[in-house]
Amino acid sequence: MVHHFGSLIAVDEVSLRIEPGETVGLLGPNGAGKTTTISMMAGLLTPDAGSVRVAGRSMLKEPMQAKRHLGLVPQELAIYPEISARDNLRFFGRLQGLRGTDLSRRVTEVLELVGLQDRAKGPAKEFSGGMKRRLNIGIGLLHRPTLLILDEPTVGVDPQSRNAILESVEALTEEGMAVLYTTHYMEEAQRLCDRIAIMDAGRVQAEGTREELVSLTGGADTITLTGAGEVAEAETAVAALPQVQQVVRDGFCLHLTVRGAAAVVTQVVTAATRAGMELEDVQISRPDLESVFLHLTGKALRD
Numbered sequence: 001m002v003h004h005f006g007s008l009i010a011v012d013e014v015s016l017r018i019e020p021g022e023t024v025g026l027l028g029p030n031g032a033g034k035t036t037t038i039s040m041m042a043g044l045l046t047p048d049a050g051s052v053r054v055a056g057r058s059m060l061k062e063p064m065q066a067k068r069h070l071g072l073v074p075q076e077l078a079i080y081p082e083i084s085a086r087d088n089l090r091f092f093g094r095l096q097g098l099r100g101t102d103l104s105r106r107v108t109e110v111l112e113l114v115g116l117q118d119r120a121k122g123p124a125k126e127f128s129g130g131m132k133r134r135l136n137i138g139i140g141l142l143h144r145p146t147l148l149i150l151d152e153p154t155v156g157v158d159p160q161s162r163n164a165i166l167e168s169v170e171a172l173t174e175e176g177m178a179v180l181y182t183t184h185y186m187e188e189a190q191r192l193c194d195r196i197a198i199m200d201a202g203r204v205q206a207e208g209t210r211e212e213l214v215s216l217t218g219g220a221d222t223i224t225l226t227g228a229g230e231v232a233e234a235e236t237a238v239a240a241l242p243q244v245q246q247v248v249r250d251g252f253c254l255h256l257t258v259r260g261a262a263a264v265v266t267q268v269v270t271a272a273t274r275a276g277m278e279l280e281d282v283q284i285s286r287p288d289l290e291s292v293f294l295h296l297t298g299k300a301l302r303d
């Protein structure tokens with residue numbers, strides 16, 4: 001897909017595929033082109049070039065059928081504040097053609113999915129920002145879309161709602177829904193997404209599983225050993241292991257730079273223990289998506 005705003009190429013040859021039961025993350029800083037991409041996917045913007053298919057239906061040629069399979073949850077709230085969560089869902093459910101027991105059953109299911117079953121009655125205007133977001137997500141789910149697109153659903157929400165939103169997304173993919181999740185929070189992309197497309201300046205700079213992306217940096221892992229006893233002896237012992245590139249001693253901690261920490265950690269622990277270090281804690285830290293973004297773009301992901 002390609003989209004221009006005047007002379008600006010907001011989206012430049014972005015190509016995405018999302019399978020049932022899969023969560024794909026679109027991760028990028030403000031202005032990267034995420035919203036423009038999903039607006040084209042949802043049929044709100046026409047691509048200057050390229051095409052969109054949802055459940056085999058072309059968004060350009062059969063927009064009604066394609067849209068029936070798609071749920072878009074925009075950043076802006078589209079709920080009625082004066083009525084309850086249940087009545088909001090009933091109202092939007094009716095608009096989508098649900099009636100009678102089908103409608104009641106689906107409304108109850110959706111309230112549970114977004115964790116609002118205990119707050120179904122009061123007017124939505126009394127909700128926290130995060131609860132309003134959850135209701136907004138619920139509205140996008142009513143018609144059981146094949147693909148759900150969430151546009152930065154956790155921006156500015158309280159931690160409890162944030163967690164509820166992440167748990168809802170996990171439950172949806174377990175049910176087989178395909179989810180496209182846009183965010184500029186790498187922790188969320190890491191937790192939720194089977195694959196992540198890193199977007200910057202209108203382009204997907206890299207795409208893959210977290211591990212595949214991280215391997216692009218060629219970055220090394222860190223193993224941190226904390227303990228008592230013969231720390232200096234342990235330093236010498238672990239430094240002699242061929243996979244250990246560097247050891248930094250910091251009081252009772254040893255920070256080791258290694259390749260492939262998971263494969264090396266047992267040898268490191270054995271060497272340190274044999275040398276007389278009494279280990280209290282072992283931590284492995286890997287290069288994360290932040291390092292990948294920096295590596296690919298030379299910029300920090302965070303604003």
Ligand SMILES: Nc1ncnc2c1ncn2[C@@H]1O[C@H](COP(=O)(O)OP(=O)(O)OP(=O)(O)O)[C@@H](O)[C@H]1O
Pocket residue numbers: 005008010028029030031032033034035036037184
């Ligand atoms: N309606 C518009 N007219 C002109 N330029 C636009 C319009 N919408 C977006 N842009 C520009 O297109 C680029 C991509 O914007 P887009 O909103 O898709 O980014 P984003 O990754 O979703 O950012 P954010 O995280 O801030 O929502 C930006 O440079 C933006 O200024």
